[in-house]
Amino acid sequence: MMAAEPQISRRSASGWLVAIFAGIAMLALVVATFLGVVDLPPADVAAALAGHGSSEARSIILDIRLPRILTGILAGIHFAVAGLLLQTITRNPLADPSLMGISQGAMLAVSGFLVFTVYIHDPGSNTLQELPLNWLPVIGTIGGVLAGGFIYALAFRRDLGPLRITLCGIAVGAVLHAIGIGMIAGWGSARVEVLLEWFSGSLYARSWEHVVFLLPFTLAGLAILPLVRRPLELLRFEATVARSFGLAYPSQFSLALLISCCLAASAVGVVGPVVFVGLIVPHLARFIAGRRFDLVLPLTIALGAITMTLGDLTGRLLGQAEEIPIGVITAICGVPVLVALLRRTA
């Protein structure tokens, strides 16, 4: 009975920690809504949110800033959770959607799609025409999921193991990346900047359509997470041990891979491969959670949202009209954070 007390207090302390980070995520959302390139007074922002105010302010807040921020939050959650799942099942602390070939699959699909459609419309000419940009999320998602499926099939042919799937992912990713780059180089169109912007990972001009596209994936992913919460703890062990403890290893491994694949691919499809979010956020979450492994998942979700929101806000404010893509911000900020975390844990 004596032992029960510290456990209860520990549990409530954990609850507080999650609440604090959920609060920070909300705060980031509010700050990102109120700050931007166009300097709107807070009163105008509040009025626009309430549905009043000038049509200009309403358009900036409701049609530009809010969908952009929400897209970022959802994509951030996707990348972070996908990274956590991949790092857990591969038992590789460096696993990340862009390491495992999922991002490259999405990139190849998108570049292939653009080259193909532009060529079909207007062969042999570089005249500007309407690019079918609305299709990019769908195409990117399909490409990412296909790449994930291909890697899975390659790894499954022998036995599904952490090392095998990592190596398959890296190899397939490298090949897909090379084909994608080759395709763009061969295309040589004046429209390459569309791809470059997308490749660097950007939230520029993301609209409600993107939020609506991502939301089902987010909801489905988060709804399944309770199902994999305990298996995730066991998947951190080698397969023999996990199976001895009673885990149906192959099916749980596959389920976790499927979830991470869908989350990562849909996010890459919408905002492009935002590097380092999937890699760093789980490490940050683990660092904050310490030994309380049950906190890692909620903290990863909160930190994924926070990182994307603040990263994009930084890019918007620093670059002003020529904003810096979120992918560049996360890469620049991500490296020192990773180095610091590795020094702490080593």
Added chain:
Amino acid sequence: MLSCSGLSVRYGRREALSDFGLSLARGEIRALIGPNGSGKSTALQALAGLIGPVAGSASIGDRPVASMSRREIARHLAFLPQQPVAPDEMTVEQLVRQGRFSHVGLFRSYGPRDEEAIRWALESTGLADFADRGLRELSGGERQRAWISAALAQEAKILLLDEPTSFLDIGYQIEVLDLVHRLSRNRGVGIVMAIHDLNQAMSICDRISLLEKGRVVFDGQARALAESGLIEKVFRVEGRFVQLSPETPPHFDVHLSRWRAIRS
């Protein structure tokens, strides 16, 4: 409670285990001995349903292991592999808690029954004071006990141990063996244990199996094994069995070439 017959396992073309048979009664301790690569680990893993045999089958009670889910198996049978590795930053208690997965499953929260099992597992292995320590902070012996503790938390009636005493100093080795004995006698746990130390194997076991190149060459009591002369042949050593006391099994005294001249 656990039995198998005709169990054969192949790794690629190599037959690692041929026609392995065994039956384990409630509260019985069975030792598996044999040279390196003789198939002890393979036999244990096949018994635990972790590798599929090409022939034969293992059964828990009258149910074939192959027909049971991993969770069902884990409720009846706990298997501790050789030199298991735990994730970094895991504490003793968190490791032991994993042993309850087969009982709580994906959703059910840990009830008083589970907490009690975890507490008992920690106490039986003398780890109650270490519960919040990180596994990496522990000595080899303490870490091995933490793993045994996790297997105990499963509260399975069958326990398979793959060289649980290897890499432990003699004090911890004896602690593990005494724990095994207590479990079998007080709780009726049936135990199959691969073990390298011949004398420890003979003194702890109720029955002993000797494996050579994947085949069982002896299955019976320790005393009969001593009389069979198989030990010297299978392990390619010279020595003799000495009876240290009338109650205990004979003790194998191995001869080193250094002293051979003096003995003869």
